[in-house]
Amino acid sequence: MDHVPRLSEAVYVGLCYKLGSPTEVRIRRELMDTxxxxxxxxxIMRGLDRMRSGSRREGCRLRTSDDDWMFWPPDHKVICDLSQISLYRISQHAVILMKCNDLPPGFTRLNMISQSNNSEVISSCVVINNKTYISSTLFRDNYLRFVRSCNVPLTNAFPHGPCSTYSMFQEADTDFAFCIQSHHWPKLALPWIERCCERGWPDQNIVDGILSGGFHVVPIGSTSENELEWRISFSQAKQKVFYSMNHCQFLCYGLFKIFLKEVINGQTNTAILCSYFIKTIIFWVIQKNASSYWTPDNLLSCFWKSFKLLIFMVLTGNCPNFFIPHNNMFRVKVTGSVQYLLLNQLYYLYNMGISCLLLSETIRPFFSLALFNRTLRVGTEESSIISRTDLDMSLFGELLIFHHTLQSAEELAIYIKQIERMIRGVLTSYQTLMLQYMTSCVLRNTAMFLQSCVYLNENGNKFCYKAKVTALLKQSCKFGYLSDTLYLSMYFYRTRRYEDSLSCLHKAQDRFSLPYIMYMDHVNVDMYKHYMERNTLGTKMRRAVVRNIDIYCDYSYIDELLFRAGD
Structure with a gap:
């Protein structure tokens, strides 16, 4: 089937509904970054730095989108050569030297140069020829035990590649990758910098940001037998490259990923290809083609070019890593009979032409609609895809995935200090709203934390900071959702101030009955637009948005919810 711009535009719009419009994706990323x-x-104060990665961090919101996390001890520093050791204080940092000799490209050994105070790292060390190395196998196993000990849901975590994985729901997994960070750039990846300059993608400022962020090493070797090998991971770099893509490129990746899951892997019992391969292919295709090529009316051509590159890579058995091309990511996984069967499958789909997209349950509805209705025309402007009210609904719903539980008053001070620091900078409206929401959460959860704390005064009498808790909760209500007043009501109830509790409930009932209230995906659009159109996002959240309240097991809210032995 020849490429038809009309079909591409229909698929573009359909994918915007499934994966997100340009503004929706921007909102998700800005909230995550903030x-x-x-x-x-x-x-860092709690002992582990972290970064969210995977599909959800990139802006995808499919039911099966994984939620991936990377954790690393902040005082452990990986260096690429000994000259870099002068950048660190041995008394404060555990310095680790990379040794890539006689290893496949993209893998390294980790030689401890200075001592570590981290128990998981210490118990992962092995001595070979009077040199101390960190075993990737022991490191992974130690942190798997650590994850299982954190709370009850995580006791079922299982090893998956370099990660500790658990399934909260059947369709999506959460991966915890415990790793070690380097603030440098590996020598094997230096040619990548030149290639980006020659081809103009990604932009130089993106490249500079990637180089300053460095890379990670994750605990998995080129084969399962090599317990001293670690894989060089460019997850942070990949995220920044991914952010630099335009929306058509983002949707092309989403289209390819859906096609991989529902068609290519859906026809086999064992999935051979993963989304990382697809992302790598998209990166290569973008870098070889001008950005003007990636437009909504050209989406299917972009997909087809990417699909053909996948076939070529399977044919040659070589999928070069985007940052280290000498690292063939198919080296172990796509070989022999597996490679032969996969190539036949892909060639069969190739012979179907672009109509192979009809095999996907997700893509079929909007693709077939345009395919069989030649007069159908769709607008690709965002205003014709999603309304302002729906964007607000998406934004306020997105805030709910963020949780900020506190374990001490010191953590409150750190949070507030960071929020103040960000406020002094240049912020978008979505970042400003996120900081407002975080302030509300931090104040409320600090109040709940203090409520459970009983202190002794000089005379030994117990007292609770009731006035401070009340003040914090009232202040929290000035920043958060309209429904946050229910926390104040619960606090009054627990402290036997029943009249105050009822008063809060009556006020909440009156406000929740207003005609412009937005609850989840329920709203009177006309009323909401009439009353809220000219308000800022922060004002809309405080005056018009109602959400289910979260009850955290870390805090006590009302006595009836407290667990009692024997219950």
């Missing part, structure tokens, strides 16, 4: 910047100092 949450990470504000929470990082608290994470």
């Amino acid at each position: 949450d990470e910047v504000v929470g990082q100092p608290v994470d």
